[in-house]
Amino acid sequence: MARAYTYITKYTSPNQNARNRKIAGITAHWWGTPSGQSPEGVVSWLCDKRAGTSAHYVVSEDTVWCIVDPDRRAWHAGNSRANHTQIGIELDPNASRRASTERTAAALIADLRGTYGNLPLSPHKRWTSTQCPGNWDLGRLDKLARGKQPVAVKPSKPAGSGKLVEDGRLGTATSKALQKILGVKRDGRLGPDTYKALQKHLGGNVIDGLIENQSYKPTELGNGVGPHGWQFTGRGSKGSATVRRLQRHVGVKADGVLYEGTTKALQKALNAGTFRAVSRPSGGASAPAKPAVQNGKLTEDGRLGTATIKVLQKRLGVTQDGRAGEDTWKALQKLLGTVVDGAVSHQSYRATELGNGVVPRAWRFTGRGSKGSKMVVALQKKVGVKADGVWFEGTTKALQKALNNGKL
Incomplete structure (x- = not known):
């Protein structure tokens, strides 16, 4: 209730x-x-x-x-x-x-x-x-x-009703119903395995089993949420990309913070049988990307997959292996006239969040809200987007456009 x-x-x-x-x-x-x-x-x-x-x-x-x-x-x-x-x-x-x-x-x-x-x-x-x-x-x-x-x-699923009570409480019954849809163990306690399955179900690019930047503790949501895989960062937190995907899927405001309104909409979707999987685009982080090239041009999709990296590497004159690491970044830094150290520093997104063309060890993820990299600032200025030093899909899309037009 x-x-x-x-x-x-x-x-x-x-x-x-x-x-x-x-x-x-x-x-x-x-x-x-x-x-x-x-x-x-x-x-x-x-x-x-x-x-x-x-x-x-x-x-x-x-x-x-x-x-x-x-x-x-x-x-x-x-x-x-x-x-x-x-x-x-x-x-x-x-x-x-x-x-x-x-x-x-x-x-x-x-x-x-x-x-x-x-x-x-x-x-x-x-x-x-x-x-x-x-x-x-x-x-x-x-x-x-x-x-x-x-x-x-209190069970959120009355015996024999066949339907969840749409009460906004994330109890064991709601968790079990979600786990059944996701095809994972139905223990009534959400954790990393359930979150990974949910991220895949929602077509996410990051499959890490983590619900991050949350304003409420698991105990505030209901007894169907375990502490593992849940990142409580205090009231007013900015929310999680996975939760925003979930919120868009069930038709509520996508602020990235999971609370009773989101749970109630999820319960409604589970009851109605409308909580269906989202088709994943190619280039996602959980599976090898298909070459994103059409008619000799990169698809300008904002994903930093192997095809985009190979075209960038060709332009830079380095080995075209489709994986950007230290050698690729050094060559890009030389082109942009910044410090040449082979690292992309102070980034708000993990390498896996950008696409499967980025090598994690040369990528410095320092958490959401990071100050960004001077190299990325220089790249953003060159391709004509906001120069905040943080590389994400907008920067990649502008880079793809520049590569397609021969302007890098």
């Missing part, structure tokens, strides 16, 4: 650091003075460095603000050990909002238990001298939480 509350993640408290102990419980707080303090104001204060304190969650009525990742240590308990072992929940103290806040807090606690196990619920005053959480009845709250089926362990 979907979350039983509105879940907001756009605010992050700086008052946190890494945990050094396993999560062992949940601690309840309240912010004490009902009048004059809105939930939004409390969130704003806890996200201010001057506060020197925080919580993982703030709960009011039907809304949950997650301001510290639960796998991180929030500064909430007034006790160092408890900060390392507890998940802190800040509860609205207003009596007029108690019933709705209680239902939401119970749902959140149930969800956390579904992810982290049967965590006990404790008052803040267990860890330090305080009256917090005031008049909150934690026995009642705990009972209500235990009477609710946790999101993370």
